[in-house]
Amino acid sequence: MSRVTLADVAAEAGVSVALVSIVMRGAPGAGAATRERVLEVAKRLDYRPDTRARLLRSGRSQLLGVTFDVRHPFHVDVLTGLYDAAGRAGYQLTLSAVTPRRDERTAVAELLEDRCEAFVLLTPRMPATALAVLAEQRPVVAMMRSVRRRGVDVVRTDEMLGSHQAVDHLVGLGHRRIAHVDGGELHEAAERRRGYEEAMGRHGLAHHVRIIPGGSGEEDGARAAAELLDDATTAVTVFNDLSATGLLDVVRGNGRRVPGDLSVVGYDDSSFSRLGHIALTTIAQDVTAMATHAVTRAVERAEGKPGGEREIVVAPRLVVRETTAAPG
């Protein structure tokens, strides 16, 4: 199975395993000459430390356990940032995916067996209580999900601000009758909705607040579109990009032009919204910044830095593409 071990290197270099261990870890306590020779031998033998054996003895795995959902529009983008940040912090990632037939419980249980030192959970869907229970075993950083529980850190987007940016953009273009298609029961939906209401109020447009029930799928946007068809609304902010494309489709299919007759702002900057075909104006979450914060926080907690749970809120930004313009 595993090829060359510490003992092999030690024998070849004519020193003890303990010394090789010191050298391999870059720990202090080895002569320069010895160090060099050991390194040379290790390289020649293509020695690879056994992470598991190392953990077994040291009690430390330097591992961050990450769950992500294969269906989520930008979870994989977050992974990119997570790898970057973890690398800088000297940690490794151990990934556990949530799929249509593999739930969060399973994903987390596997991570637990991997003995990771902290969890970074991407948009966890489990009840806040379950997160709190998990946090008793290992530090938990929840990304893109708002929770207030003992021991659970949060790194999320300022959803209210995101909605503000969308509304501000539309108002700046001259729109006044701006509706919002919401995200239903999802955790992030309430705040995006509230941000919309608040922004409308601040622009003195409270009387034009109009919330259309929606959801997170294309079909939800499509359904909501029907309500907009024979109606004075000139712009709409939608819970997410997927729903927005569903809406776009129906609206255009019924002969109304976007952005000529109706401006549409999505949310998330999902990869497909960049397609020339769709070119959706949307709110982009700052994936890189969130990933960096999440890793930093997870590492701090894993290393026992004092301090209670923290909520880190990152500003999103508006990405203007081709589905918004001044009202016709």
Add this chain to the structure above:
Amino acid sequence: MSRVTLADVAAEAGVSVALVSIVMRGAPGAGAATRERVLEVAKRLDYRPDTRARLLRSGRSQLLGVTFDVRHPFHVDVLTGLYDAAGRAGYQLTLSAVTPRRDERTAVAELLEDRCEAFVLLTPRMPATALAVLAEQRPVVAMMRSVRRRGVDVVRTDEMLGSHQAVDHLVGLGHRRIAHVDGGELHEAAERRRGYEEAMGRHGLAHHVRIIPGGSGEEDGARAAAELLDDATTAVTVFNDLSATGLLDVVRGNGRRVPGDLSVVGYDDSSFSRLGHIALTTIAQDVTAMATHAVTRAVERAEGKPGGEREIVVAPRLVVRETTAAPG
């Protein structure tokens, strides 16, 4: 770090650790009553076996190392199937992502340290020689990539057949002037191109063969579209969906109708091609079947089943959506 151990369970249940080990693994050699009691205690104590310690001793990790690319249109879909199949085979997956700043070498090196028993590589981009070298260390199953090397198993789509299906569909609709926008230098491009040529030949359309240089991005399709604009071509098969949407975009932007003036067939059935907006007719790879085969093969090899390397070729299928119709 790790909470409860075998020893804890053994003490609590009043038996030896060895016996608990037997019970936990479901191995034969324990009394029914004992087994039940041990299980009860383990559950009560929330005991979780330490995968690494287990491996350390047994030399077996029951782990399949998987690399996937966060940018690839359907790699995450493959993960779903891989998890299903691995679960059935009693194996776990250890995932290692390729990102814009984390190359395949790094991803594979990490897997090696994880001591996985076999590799399942999704569309590996490394040279065939590198794959062969890797295969000397552990069994390698390459998915969606054609390689013929000692020790490297392959599970891939019948790309020629995919192109045949696209052309057959178009010919069935009445098209004769069918062009192909190719995928440039990518491994899979050559076969898709050849499949197109072959199919055209079989329909007696060899004189209409027309290959337009392309690539794998949206911009490649967009560039290729220019050549189709003032031209008698009535249908086109494109290397992949992303390129196809780029093409679609330019074609429509120039006032030609799809499918009225031009029929378009993509390849891959990427998630965005399902969007109502795009509704691209495309060739869907059988992700589930491929995942199942890959795991089966990886496990066979990990367990030392005899037999040389094998190439498993899976048939794709045509998904008809709204970008194809009879010529106008």
Add this chain to the structure above:
DNA sequence: TTGAAAGCGCTAACAT
């Protein structure tokens, strides 16, 4: 600076 020895949590012979 270097080495010897113990042991992390587990499994696999081998006893009983």
Add this chain to the structure above:
DNA sequence: ATGTTAGCGCTTTCAA
């Protein structure tokens, strides 16, 4: 059917 014992590859006291 159950217990004893000896490690897996590594890190970590502790001595030299």
